[in-house]
Every structure is written in C-alpha cells, then in structure tokens.
Amino acid sequence: MNKISFFCLICAIDCIVVNSLHAQNSIQIKNVLEFSRNEVVAIPVSDLKSFLTKNKETDFRIKDSNNKYFPIQWIDYDGDGENDELLFQANIEAKKTNSYTIVADSKVQVPESKLTTYSRLVPERADDYTWENDKIAFRMYGSKGQQEALQGIKGSTLSSGVDIWLKRTDQPIINKWYKGYLTDPMYYHKDTRGEGYDPYQVGNSRGTGGIGVWKNDSLQVSQNFVTSKTIAEGPLRTVFELTYNPWSEFGVKETKRISLDLGSNFSKFESNFESEKQVLNYTIGITLHKNEGEAKLNDKSGYYLHWEKIDDAFVGEGIVVDPKIVEKSVAFKSKTPDQSNLLVVTKPKNKLVYYAGFAWQKSGQIQTQKDWEVLLQKQSQIIANPLLIKIK
Template sequence: MRLTKCLLVAATIFSCTSACAQQVLNVSVSNTQGFERHEVVGIEVKKVATLLKKNQLQDIRIKSKQTGKSEAIQWVDNDSDGKPDELLFLAKVGANSKADFTLCSDKNLALPQSQLIAYSRFVPERTDDYAWENDRVAFRTYGPDAQRRTEQHLENGTLSSGIDLWLKRTTEPVINKWYKGYLTDPGFYHTDHGEGYDPYHVGASRGTGGTGVWYNDSLLVSKNFVTHKTIAEGPLRTIFELKYAPYGPYLVVETKRISLDVGSNFSKFVITYRSQKPLPNYTVGISLHKNEGQTGIDEKAGIFSHHEQIDGIYIGEGLVIDPEFVQKAFANKSKTPDQSNLLVLTKPSGKITYYSGFAWQKSGQIQNRSDWEAMLKKQAEILSHPLIVTIK
C-alpha cells in the first residue's frame, strides 16, 4: 500500500513536470540590494513569443523553483490595442540574491486564488471622481462635472487637480463599499467605520502628487481632468490615464498615466506634457495644509517628504523623483487657504516620472516619522536599482 501511494505521488509529480517540460522558459530575478524585495515584475510578451506560438494565453503559468507553487499573474495591454504587451507576476527575492521561476504552459496547474486588489474606476456616484487603490493605500482625483458644480455654485463641487488620499487600515478593497455608503450618507467615508476614512483635505492644493508650473512666485495649475481611461486592473497592477485641458499663459496640456502595484504605498505617475511656449519648470507638490507639519527635502536623493498629524494620528506623505531631473525644492508657505505646498521644480523635458505615496500610523504600516523616512529611502533605492530579470 505504501509503495502504491509513493508511485501515485511520483506519477502526479511526473505528470505536472511533463506538462511544463514540453516547452519551458527559465526566469531568474536578481536583487542587488541588501534588503528583501517583494515586487511586481514585468516580462515583455515579445520575450516569451516562442512559448505563445504553440500555447494558449490562459494556460501560461509561472512557478517558483524554490516553493514549487504557481504564482499570481496578470496580462496587461499597455497600449490598448487588444493584445497583451506584458506579463506581470509577483517575485519575492532575498537580499543580494536571486529567485528562479519556470514559465510554461500547463492548464492543469492551478493559479492562486486572487482578488481584484489593484483596482481603479471612474466614480459617477459622486459626480465624477476617479479613484484607485490596492491592499495598502487609496487615492482619488476629480473630473469635469465636479468642476462644473463648483463654477455654477452647485452642491458636491470640487475644483482641483490635486491628489486626494484615502486612509485605509484594511487590506480589503474599500472604494466600492465607501461610495455605496455615500449614496445614503454623504459623510459616510469621512467617518472611520473600522476600515479607515477620508480626513485628508485637498481643496486647490496639490494634495500628494499634484502638478503645475512655478511662475512669477505663484503656482499655475490645471483644472479637473477632462477625460479618463482605465487601462488595467487585476491582482497585481492597475493603470489608467487622465487628460487635462490647457492652462496658464503657457497653455500647458498634460496626460497623466498613473499606476499602482499590489503591496506598494506609492502610485507611479508618468506624465507627458507640452506647451505653446518653453516652460521654466514642471512642478510636483505636496499640500502643507495649515503649515503645522514638517517637511523634508533631499534633492540629492530625490526624496521629498511631509510629516503631519491628522485627527491626532501621524501620516507621512512623500515624493520620490530621479534627482537628475530636479531643479530645486522648497516649502512655499502661504496665508491663503490651500496655497501652501512643498514644491519640487523639475527640468521641463516634456515627460516626467515620479512616485507619490503615503503611510498612515493607524494602518500599522508605520509608527512614526523615522519609519516613513526609511520607507521613502527604500523606495528610492528600489527605483535606482530595479530587479534584474533574465530569461533563458
């Protein structure tokens, strides 16, 4: 009986291995940094074209050689042409080491159960917000109907291209639940029902990650986004685009492609912009609210932070930008409401990439300013030393 069981187990292993062994690509993910990494990794579809020629997309699996388990994956169509451009998976790699994976076709190998964790959508329930979240943080910004309501002095208006923060203390999705609560109670998500809430005020400020142009000692900013497009959502990454109407004497036009990965406190902003006249700078900011918090500026490292208390609980906000593009940064404090911002002026190249995020003490992710500064420093190191993916 014991021999029979062993033979059955061996046959099962051989069957799974044989299915993968028909055509296999070996994927290695290397980490050159002295801390463990747990990040979403992307593989261009063209690099696995030989595997896809003879196999169905839905049968592709990535299996860890260390654990033998199948990893969560997500196919992403980055250019919205109806064809996937990138295969995403979650890689856990130790400090100064590498992790090995097998990429193969095996429809019998079960994929891990996964939720729609990296999520974003247009929100008509409250005029026309656009909101996004993952298992750690949530954000939103505002559309043309919210702008119209403000300009026509109607209820529920918001005139802002700033980035709002929703303070989560759960790994579960909250966007749909909180907006559903809003339908019967407009103050629903401003009260913590056990999952977090939205006490963060944006107004006309930059929130955390809003943009503009510093001109004649004042900040020129766009109004609300005019169009939106959801590009991807899934267990690993959400991506969307927002476009803005021309603003200021330079007639600046912006397209913001924003993405958020599972497990990260930082949204990635890739912004392309143009203007009718050469710009003096392109600026990214963080609201200083009532100037009661503290700022941190490290131009050399490209790390910019704000530390404050909201309802007596610590929250840290921050930006991480390649220092090569930074002109200068300073705290612009004003007596005018919503006009105080930490401003980072970047060289006007027509395109900028930066990471904007936060951490809230009540989420359990951090406890104090020191923790947040360490998280920002780690994020800067991650960006300057990305995981190295090789395929054989």
C-alpha cells in the same frame, strides 16, 4: 544504422530539446540591494515569444523551485487586443537571485489573489476617479465636479490636486464607501467601521502629487481632468489615464497615466506634455495644509517627506523622483489657503515620471516619521536599481 545507434540518436535529440525548452522557460530575478523586495515584476510579451509561439497565453503558468504557482496578470496597454506585459509578484531577499519556471499547463489553476488593485470612474459622486490597492487609496476630480463647484454646489471640488484616503484594511473599500455615500454624504468622512476614512483636505493645493508650473513664487495649475480611461485593474496592477484641457500661460496639454501595484505605498505618475510656449519647469507638490507638520527635502537622493498629524494620528506623505531631473525644492509657506506646498521643481521635459504616496499610522504600516523616511529611502533605491530580469 543499428538499433543501438538509433536509440542513442533519439535520446540525444530528446536531451537537446529538453535542455532547449528549459533554457527558454527559466526566469531569473536578481535583487542587488541590501534589503528584501516584494514587488510586481513586469515582463514584456516580446521576451516571451519563444514560449508563446508554441503555447497559449491561457495555459501560461509561473512557479518557483518549490512548485508554488503564482497569480499572474496580463495587460494590454494600447488597447489593440494584444497583451503587452505579463505581471507576477516576486519576493526576493537582499542580494539574492530567485529562479522561476514558465510552464504550459491548463490543468493547473492560476491561484487567485486574496488581495487586489482596483480603479474606476465614479459617476455616482460627480465624476471622481478613484484607485486603490491593499495599502492605500487615492482620488482625483473630473469635469462634472468642476462644473458643480463653479455653480456653488456643496461637496464638489475644483482641483487637480491628488486626494488620499486613509484605509486600515487590506480589502477594497472604493465601492463600499461610495455606496454608503449615496445615503450618507459623510459616510467615508467618519472612521466608524474600522476601515479608515477621508479626512484629507485638498482644495486647490497639490494634495499628494499634483503638479504645476512654478513662476514668481506662484504655482500655475490645471483644472479638473476632462477625460478618463481605465487601462487595467486586477490582482497586481491598476492603470488608467486622465487628460486635461490646456492650462497655464504656456498652453500645456497633458495626458497623465497613473498606475498602482499591489503592496506598494506609491502610485507611479507619468505625465506627457505638449505646450504652446517653452515651459520653465514642471513642479510636483504636497500640500502643507496649515504649516503645522514637518517637511524634509532631499535633492541628492530624490525623496521628499511631509509628516503631519491629522485628527488623532500621523500621516506621512512623500514624493520620489530621479534626482537627475530635479532643479530645486522648497517648502513654500503661504497665508493664502491651499497655497502652502512642498514643491519639487523639475527640468522641463516632454515626459515627467515620479512616484507619490503615503502611509497612515493607524494602518500599522508605520509608527514614526523615521519609519516613513525609511520607506521613502527604499523607494528611491528601488527606482535607481530595478530588479534584474533574465529569461533563459
């Protein structure tokens, strides 16, 4: 073989290698909906094997066509020490496809996000479990709080309902508010710092997204969670699990996995069930408080709206679920405190997945009930039409 032929052969091989690497390291994400979407994208590590067999996870970077690099987050869901998913946030216009490139470059620093998600168990106030992102915050109540409530200790809560914290800052507030609570138990119940507060009454209602079994116009519910486990907290997604002692006449055992993504007004709830007896249904609820707000039910699209005034501003709460699993819905009003709830009755499956969330007028995210309904409508379409991800 002469030198020219050898040189051509080498060039051909190089070309093949470059093209092969390019084909393996390109991510295309398509938005099929009529509105733009700014969402956290999750890519299974198994889809990245061709890249990770040759490169380290620590060198992994993602950039767009303008050479802009993105914050990323790895998550190990099962705790085996091996990451299961890679997360990054994509902003894609309506009916458009964005292309991203995976590169291995330890010299490029992964950008830090100015915003974040966060969750933790809070032993300094009984044992709440609290979680937040840049838009919203929630909490649920643990077994110590239950024991204190049964003992009549003031400030404790016996409930498996979901509390919401009204925040109007994109910065984390959980640690700050609980630190203030240690010296002033009313610290986060007053909006004196311009960050928001917690005026939301849960009691034995479902709060925003608690569940139960609906039978004979009565809701059978669990008591407080008994164990918690933080799975992930980071710039793009926080994930944790709660377990409950058997509840209801059906002997339901429940493990609830909850996640919240950056930029979203909705937590994702995934409840896994086992039961001693055949369950009639699993029902998701939103408290109607004193029945002074407005409820709107949409079984066809799978979204459910409550709009109410709390103190001097309005709050929209909502549930979004796959309409195929819904049996019926009702705005159930009762004269018994905490028993008025918007109820979404679903078919009894071993796993129930739904989204529950809210928006506060003072946060600037919404101003009217229509604004809130639009967010719910979009969330229902997002669930039905996930972003299409192709790795080449």
